[in-house]
Amino acid sequence: MKKRLLAPVAIVSVALILSACTTNPYTGESQAGKSGYGAGIGAALGAGIGLLSSSKHDRGKGALIGAAAGAALGGGAGYYMDVQEAKLREKMSGTGVSVTRQGENIVLNMPNNVTFDTNSSNLKPAGANTLTGVAMVLKEYDKTAVNVTGYTDSTGARAHNIVLSQQRADNVASALIVQGVAANRIRTYGAGPDNPVASNSTAAGKAQNRRVEITLSPL
Structure with a gap:
């Protein structure tokens, strides 16, 4: 039975x-x-x-x-996250920003050549335009937490890199807030040279490590 x-x-x-x-x-x-x-x-x-x-x-x-x-x-x-991921892939196509899925989380990897000049925390125009597209999706799908983490390569003093990465994360968050994303959804972190995605022994590897990651998690 x-x-x-x-x-x-x-x-x-x-x-x-x-x-x-x-x-x-x-x-x-x-x-x-x-x-x-x-x-x-x-x-x-x-x-x-x-x-x-x-x-x-x-x-x-x-x-x-x-x-x-x-x-x-x-x-x-x-x-909810599947649909949001599809929207982000559409918006980020051709921008140089990658969209990956990690369980229920969505991670946007914004490489340094898109967002910031070397040793600078001022957003490039291309980075600001890209964040406009990100903000449009985040406003439509507002049941997600937004964690912004800045990273550097291993060149220079660690203390300087921590400060620089935090400033970059803060400026990305500010750009999202200006575009209408609620500030209480966003948290920022400056990780400096931690969690590299490539070897810091080559110029190409260092370029990959200089990045900002935006991680979206369901609330």
């Missing part, structure tokens, strides 16, 4: 997970969206809770109701 009850739930869960697979418009490869996985897992967990909490005669109904509720909860934040 339990097998009969759980079969429809299993079908729904698998369908939701499969629906998460989309084609990356930049690589042409299949990739997994987060919302379908969350919805599928939520459906399975919700079905189990519904099955256990229902009377013997209502277990089928309880399992399906639980599956529906679980799918909604499991897919909600993931879907």
